[in-house]
Amino acid sequence: DSGVTQTPKHLITATGQRVTLRCSPRSGDLSVYWYQQSLDQGLQFLIQYYNGEERAKGNILERFSAQQFPDLHSELNLSSLELGDSALYFCASSVTFSGANVLTFGAGSRLTVL
Amino acid sequence: GQSLEQPSEVTAVEGAIVQINCTYQTSGFYGLSWYQQHDGGAPTFLSYNALDGLEETGRFSSFLSRSDSYGYLLLQELQMKDSASYFCALQTNAGKSTFGDGTTLTVKP
Numbered sequence: 001d002s003g004v005t006q007t008p009k010h011l012i013t014a015t016g017q018r019v020t021l022r023c024s025p026r027s028g029d030l031s032v033y034w035y036q037q038s039l040d041q042g043l044q045f046l047i048q049y050y051n052g053e054e055r056a057k058g059n060i061l062e063r064f065s066a067q068q069f070p071d072l073h074s075e076l077n078l079s080s081l082e083l084g085d086s087a088l089y090f091c092a093s094s095v096t097f098s099g100a101n102v103l104t105f106g107a108g109s110r111l112t113v114l
Numbered sequence: 115g116q117s118l119e120q121p122s123e124v125t126a127v128e129g130a131i132v133q134i135n136c137t138y139q140t141s142g143f144y145g146l147s148w149y150q151q152h153d154g155g156a157p158t159f160l161s162y163n164a165l166d167g168l169e170e171t172g173r174f175s176s177f178l179s180r181s182d183s184y185g186y187l188l189l190q191e192l193q194m195k196d197s198a199s200y201f202c203a204l205q206t207n208a209g210k211s212t213f214g215d216g217t218t219l220t221v222k223p
Contacts, residue, residue, distance in 0.1 A: 002156060033210070042215035043157065043201065056210040090156065100145060100164060101205050105156040 003027065004106035006091050012112045018079040021109045025072055025093030031055070032074040033092040033103060034066055043090065049074060050096075081113045116140040116204050118214035125220045126192055134187045134217045136202035144205045146178050146185045151199045151216070160200075161187065189219070197221045 003026035013019055025032050034046040045058035049068035060066075063081075068074040078085060088110050092103040118138045126132040136146070145164035149157040163169050163178035163185060175188040189196055199216040206212065 002158075035213075043203075043213040045210050045212060048210050058210065058212075088154070092157075100162055101211065102147070102159045102162065103149075103157075103211060105158070107156050 002104050002106060004029075004091060004093050004104050006089075006106035006109050008109055009107065010110050010112075012114065013081060014114055015081055015083060017081050017113075018077065019081065019111065021076040021078070021089050021091075021111075023074045023076070023091030023093075023106060025074070025091075026104050029093035029095050029104070030072065031094045031096060031101075032068055032072070033094070034060075034074070034076050035090045035092065036087050037090060037108075038084075038087040046076070078111070083113050086111055086113045116143070116206060116212040118202055118204060118212065120200075120202055120214040120217045122215070123218045123220070125222065127222050128192055128194060130192050131188065131190050132192060132219065134189075134200050134202075134219065136185045136187070136214055138183050138185070138202070138204055138214075140183075140204055140206065140212075142206065146176070147203045147205060147211065148174075148176050148187045149201045149203060149213070151201065153198070157201060162205075192221050194221050194223065 005024040031050045033048045035043040046060040048056040066076045088108045092105045148160040151157040161176035178185045201216045203211045203213045
C-alpha cells in the first residue's frame, strides 16, 4: 500500500456520460498529480495541484476538469466521455512540487467507455 | 516543452546486466527520475539524479549527463521479477514530471 488511495478501482460507463475519479494523497503530501495511461502507452501528465491551487497543466482536454479540496483530496471529472478516454488514470502525490520530488502513485482507476 | 526518448523493448537473461537509455530535450529541469511499473500496476520510484554522475541504489544505478542530455538506468544481477516497464521522467522547474513512453524489459531464464 503506497498510501495514495484512488477510487473507484474499475469503472465501466457509456459514451457521453460523466464520471468522477477520487484521490486521497499520502499523509503529509500537499501536491497531487493526475496522469492518464492508455493501453501500452506512457504516462501522460494531465494536471497538478499544490495545497489547493493549480500548479501545472498538461495535455488535459476541455472535457476534463479537476480540483483539490481543503482536506487535500482531489477529484478528476471526465465528461462527454468518448471511447478514446478508456485508460488507466493514476493519481500521484508528493510532499512539495519542486526540488527532488518523488512521486508516490496510487493503484489507479481503470476506466472503460463502451 | 519537454520530450524524452527510450527504447521500446529490451530483453536480457537472468543474472545479466542491462542498460536502459533515455535521451531528452528540455529547457530546464531539476533532475531525471526512473520509475518501474509492473503490468497494470502503479509506477514506483527507483532512482533520481539531480547532478551529473552515477547514483547507486542496490542492484539499480542511474546516470545523468546534462551536457549530453542523456541518462541511463543500469540493472545488475537481473532477476525474473525485474521484468517490467521502466520510465524515465524529467522533473521540470514548474514542478511537473514528464514521463517517457517507457521501456519494456523482459528477463529470460
